[in-house]
Amino acid sequence: MRIILFGPPGVGKGTHAKLLSAKLNIPHISTGDMLRKAVAAETELGKKAKAVMDAGQLVSDEIMIGIMRDVLTSEKTKNGFILDGFPRTLPQAEALTHLLNELRMQLNTVVNMEISEREIVDRLGKRLTCRKCGKIYNLNIDKLSNPTKCPNCGGELYQRDDDKPETVLKRLRVYNESTAPVKNYYKNLDLLQNVNASGRIEDINNAILAMLTHR
Ligand code: AMP
Numbered sequence: 001m002r003i004i005l006f007g008p009p010g011v012g013k014g015t016h017a018k019l020l021s022a023k024l025n026i027p028h029i030s031t032g033d034m035l036r037k038a039v040a041a042e043t044e045l046g047k048k049a050k051a052v053m054d055a056g057q058l059v060s061d062e063i064m065i066g067i068m069r070d071v072l073t074s075e076k077t078k079n080g081f082i083l084d085g086f087p088r089t090l091p092q093a094e095a096l097t098h099l100l101n102e103l104r105m106q107l108n109t110v111v112n113m114e115i116s117e118r119e120i121v122d123r124l125g126k127r128l129t130c131r132k133c134g135k136i137y138n139l140n141i142d143k144l145s146n147p148t149k150c151p152n153c154g155g156e157l158y159q160r161d162d163d164k165p166e167t168v169l170k171r172l173r174v175y176n177e178s179t180a181p182v183k184n185y186y187k188n189l190d191l192l193q194n195v196n197a198s199g200r201i202e203d204i205n206n207a208i209l210a211m212l213t214h215r
Contacts, residue, residue: 002081020208035053055167072103123140127139
């Protein structure tokens with residue numbers, strides 16, 4: 001299975017990619033997670049990416065396409081992948097098509113996850129992430145007895161710098177301007193399937209799974 005989870009920030013791509021990865025035994029490839037790791041490790045890439053990410057902007061296509069080339073030519077993704085956060089621009093989508101053609105791989109589907117902007121802003125303001133295991137929590141939904149400690153692994157929970165209110169609005173603008181047009185690209189390739197991403201996580205995940213079995 002080669003799947004793209006597509007949609008605005010905060011729609012639940014990371015949460016659902018992790019669940020699908022465990023259920024289907026395919027690697028979850030999150031470009032955001034990869035960049036955050038590079039920032040934490042203070043690598044050259046991390047140093048370049050930090051300011052861009054904190055400002056809610058996109059890292060350059062050239063860098064992101066290079067990263068994706070490394071990932072897709074690795075052993076890890078040989079038998080499938082779930083992409084989360086890539087492609088985010090039309091040039092990235094076109095580069096991915098070329099890369100997959102070169103590797104003689106085909107995408108099964110692009111799941112377009114949809115929720116209202118109001119819900120996005122609300123969710124991102126309440127989102128906490130575990131520094132250790134990466135699990136994502138929502139203060140409105142998850143009953144956390146201690147909001148600084150991950151119930152899953154005991155790691156530290158933190159709010160992403162780019163989830164602060166001023167950056168969230170910027171990210172939504174960037175999504176609408178640069179990323180949303182990618183939907184049409186996949187619609188024209190007859191790969192796009194829409195899912196309502198508002199509601200219970202398990203119900204939404206089952207709806208996505210049902211879509212995958214029809215591809
Ligand atoms: P995410 O965790 O997917 O929300 O990504 C966090 C941030 O990483 C984004 O706001 C961008 O600054 C950067 N980023 C992640 N993926 C990409 C991508 N495909 N293209 C450009 N920037 C990206």
